[in-house]
Amino acid sequence: MRCSHFLLAHLKETPSDAELISHQLMLRAGLVRKLASGLYTWLPLGLRVLRNVEACVREEMNRIGAQEILMPTVQPAELWKESGRWDKFGPELLRFQDRNKHEFCLGPTHEEVITDLARRELRSHKQLPIILYQIQTKFRDEIRPRFGVMRAREFLMKDAYSFHLTKECLSNTYQAMRGAYQTIFTRLGLQFRMVKADSGTMGGNLSHEFHVLANSGEDTLIYSTESDFASNINCPEVRHLKEGERSPDGEGILSIAKGIEVGHIFQLGTKYSESLKATVLNEKGEAPVLTMGCYGIGISRIVAAAVEQNHDPAGIIWGDALAPFQVIIVPIGFHRSREVQGISEKLYADLIQSGWTVALDDRAESPGVLLATSDLIGIPHRLVVSEKTLAQNSVEYRHRKTKQPQLILLSDLHRFLQAQLATS
Ligand SMILES: Nc1ncnc2c1ncn2[C@@H]1O[C@H](COP(=O)(O)OP(=O)(O)OP(=O)(O)O)[C@@H](O)[C@H]1O
Ligand SMILES: [Mg+2]
Structure with missing residues (x-):
């Protein structure tokens, strides 16, 4: 690239409406530009970084045997009514009608669409387990879009979904996915921590989040200084714990840190497959509902999180994996x-x-x-x-x-x- 012919849209002044250092630097270095609240254009320099994140995530997903697909951003309301989330999701779900007065939403996530695909395409237990993923634009009408692409309304996510007949099979894939996530964040040169999470509105039982450690993080993590014990403070089981106490697993002392959530994995179980009646035939000729997992990574948020963690007064410090x-x-x-x-x-x-x-x-x-x-x-x-x-x-x-x-x-x-x- 010759700088003389490249859209190097850097700014001399720090934009006054950007609070977070990563937001300031992403604007100043000319990685992104704001179109409207929570909506950003990726400029040539920023897009190169975003593509590097994508490439790393894609490689590690493919390595564990996940298959890439691409689902639509626009989703029919019927599917969300079937799952019961049309009423539960609230104003974050941007809803609209087409010219025939059919209701739609902009996809904030794709459990409904993928489960619909699974119930149509998966026939036999012999096709399982299967992991499908996409790298695609999500829309969430966030109540407070802020910090640039860190909490945007339109953002890029990698979302993967796995299908199984048994909990054991789901558990194996979950482990593989955890490993892949650890490899991804390590390869991207980020300092991160995997923590136990509250499954929240997604439902299901077991879930972990991956956090990039940064003082500006919106989440609070509690972790043991000596063992693997680590949890989001939002988790009901840890709300009573305090910094300085002994870790519940008996190893080390509890410490508190701030984190930026860059990944989240869930063992969903049968929540969506039951409501959408997604079944396959097992060896006995019965048709049990599928057991599911879902696994997200905030591709665009990772770019901001990396800047948040790696900068000095002169600007951004990219590692080799992310550098444009x-x-x-x-x-x-x-x-x-x-x-x-x-x-x-x-x-x-x-x-x-x-x-x-x-x-x-x-x-x-x-x-x-x-x-x-x-x-x-x-x-x-x-x-x-x-x-x-x-x-x-x-x-x-x-x-x-x-x-x-x-x-x-x-x-x-x-x-x-x-x-x-x-x-x-
Ligand atoms: N508004 C957003 N802007 C950018 N990235 C986001 C946004 N919301 C979620 N993500 C990313 O997508 C990943 C998977 O989505 P998930 O549904 O777990 O998000 P979430 O738990 O609602 O995120 P948060 O708690 O930050 O609102 C998150 O781990 C995060 O990295
Ligand atoms: Mg989450």
Whole structure:
């Protein structure tokens, strides 16, 4: 990407209506723009990050054998009446009529639609277990949309649903999904915690949330300093517990932290399959209702959560997995020095050829502006090319996080970058 032709929509001023640092930085770095309350456009830079999250989630879903589908955003009211949620869901469900006066809603989640699909398409126990997932836009008319894409009205979610004949089978898939979630959040370089959750309006019995730890988080978590014990404070079973007490499992002391919910998995059981009468034939020729699980990840919220966790006064600090570009080349004197221009262009072409994602900041701006932009947008690996560095057959390398500049010989650069990417 050449910065001169890229929609680098960064802002000098911090937008006054953005409270949260991630919201400020996502606007300032030009990742998103607000259209209306809770509705955001993803700009080219932001979309690249969003796609990186998607790709990681997709890979890990496919790895555990989940199959990708894509369901409509618009859902018929009949299905929601069948499940009983048309009346229960409240004003978060955006309802409307088509020209024939048929009622519809914008999907805030897809249990009804997927259960309808399952009752039509699944015939025999031999097809089970099966996991279907999608990465798709959800709409929830949130009472308080805020913090940018963190709590939007329209947002991108990965939602997966599994179907089983027995609780044991559901439990196995649930474990696999838990593992996949742990892999995803680890790969994305997030500090997170899995906690026991209240199943709330989704119904069902067992559920866990995944939280990115951040002081600005809207949820409160209580966890043991020594064991795996961790729960959302909303859970009825833990409401009486206090910070500093002994953990209920006897190991360690209870501590409290704030978290941003980025994932939520549920053992639904038969809640939706019973109301929608989704059955399959078992070995005995009987037709029991399906047992279900559902598993969500807030794809767009993850981008905000990652910024919330990784930034400094100069801007965003992307890890390699999320970065919109892995490497940025910042030439000092691109439009003045043929040598700087020539080497920068060659480096740009070579690095792309080797498979890196690379930005070349070829704008006619002052060195100060170029360096500030690269810090603000948070590209992890920065190469400064100037007459001074070239006099030593080198470029100056700096990692966005460690901030220690070092001169690297041009002849060593490929090997050096390879090693950086392997270790960072
Ligand atoms: N308004 C929203 N904006 C962005 N992401 C959201 C929003 N609501 C939910 N998500 C994401 O979708 C995931 C799955 O949805 P789920 O139904 O569990 O959300 P939720 O529990 O209602 O979220 P919250 O408690 O934050 O309102 C959540 O873990 C979260 O990461
Ligand atoms: Mg939730």
